[in-house]
Amino acid sequence: MREISLDEVTRIVKESLIKINYELDNSLVTMLKKAKDKEKSELSKSILDDILTNQELARQGNSPLCQDTGVAVVFAEIGQDVYYNGPLDEAINRGVRQAYDEGYLRKSVVKHPFDRQNTQDNTPAILHTKVIPGDKLILKIASKGAGSENMSKVVMLTPNAGIEGVKKLVLDTVFDAGGRPCPPIIVGIGIGGNFEKSALIAKEAILRDLNDESSDPIIRNLERELYDEINRLGVGPMGVGGETTCLAVKINTYPMHIASLPVAINIQCHSARHIEVTL
Amino acid sequence: MIHLKTPIDVSRLKELTVGDKVLISGTIYTARDQAHMRLIEDENPAFDLEGSVIYYVGPTPARPGQVIGSSGPTSAYRMDSLATPLMKRGVKIMIGKGNRSEAFRKSMVENNAIYMIATGGAGALLSSKIKSSKVLMYEDLGTEAIYELVVDEFPCFVAYDLHGNQIFKGGTS
Structure with a gap:
């Protein structure tokens, strides 16, 4: 059995969520640049140009890429030989809470379908778990907009x-x-x-x-x-x-x-x- | 490139056609779903709706010293059934993103108003056009409160015009 520190899980979730909300993936940026070159109308070109300029500005670390910083979606693939000293879901949600607070991300989760009261910390994450062989924990972390x-x-x-x-x-x-x-x-x-x-x-x-x-x-x-x-x-x-x-x-x-x-x-x-x- | 200043001079809206790039300067007001529902019922709003511009946005929190956080448009169709009462009270421009219903488009033309889009997912870029920001109404709604924004050359495109044209390819209402 290998123990994975829950503090480490929290830290990874927090840092990942902050990073993805400010830095667009480089291969995506390359695709967007190619798409811009392909466009024929000034209008569609200028929209892609805005999107590209936007990701440059966001990368400077002041404003997130989009105001909809989404719901945190986490796929946790959990090695069956891993041991945690406490509840994994709480460690993940703690990371979400810290990311949305310290990263100046928008808290977009409401508790109830009809009273629509904001949970104020963007939790709970949508967490999916899967057991895999081995002693690793793989976290696929996303901010998904509505x-x-x-x-x-x-x-x-x-x-x-x-x-x-x-x-x-x-x-x-x-x-x-x-x-x-x-x-x-x-x-x-x-x-x-x-x-x-x-x-x-x-x-x-x-x-x-x-x-x-x-x-x-x-x-x-x-x-x-x-x-x-x-x-x-x-x-x-x-x-x-x-x-x-x-x-x-x-x-x-x-x-x-x-x-x-x-x-x-x-x-x-x-x-x-x-x-x-x-x- | 067309420049418009707030409050909006209605006579200028007829000049606008689909695809025109418009730079808006002056004071505009944010409102999303929840704020619309309240504003419709509110007999004494804290701003004059006549000639006003409503921006569908819920910004991210501002950092210390920052005017406002990321501030791109949200999907406009969610406000379709809530827009008419506000247009009847004088709202002249609505800024959002994406297709809206045919019922909305007809109501917009009848009420001499215009729907514009700003680039979705460009919240960092668009927030750089916002020079000041304060919560004006419904502070308890948080990001969905009504903010008064002073903007300088805020970039939009005319999506539906008064001549019956619309910008979108695809999209059903």
């Missing part, structure tokens, strides 16, 4: 809908969302599992490396086709029309019931803020 999350959905297709059914659903979802989720977007798609599993793997898909592709040839091909077809929709930066509607399409799959084809589409705005840390 603008893009609100445009996401889960649909229970029937198996005969097939690849074409999935494609139509994704294209309709992205087109109908238009400018609201802050395009250019990253599209995370979960296919399979059941109702809740599809949503979970769609969220994990968003957290994948921007430049990776699925190792499954059918899925890899679908990622590529959807990337091209989404960009042909012409929604463009912030929905004003243009060449780039999505920066990446990531699809994760999971085995499912013989009668089901669950599909979850989780949309991520251009300010994709997440990081992976191994302890």
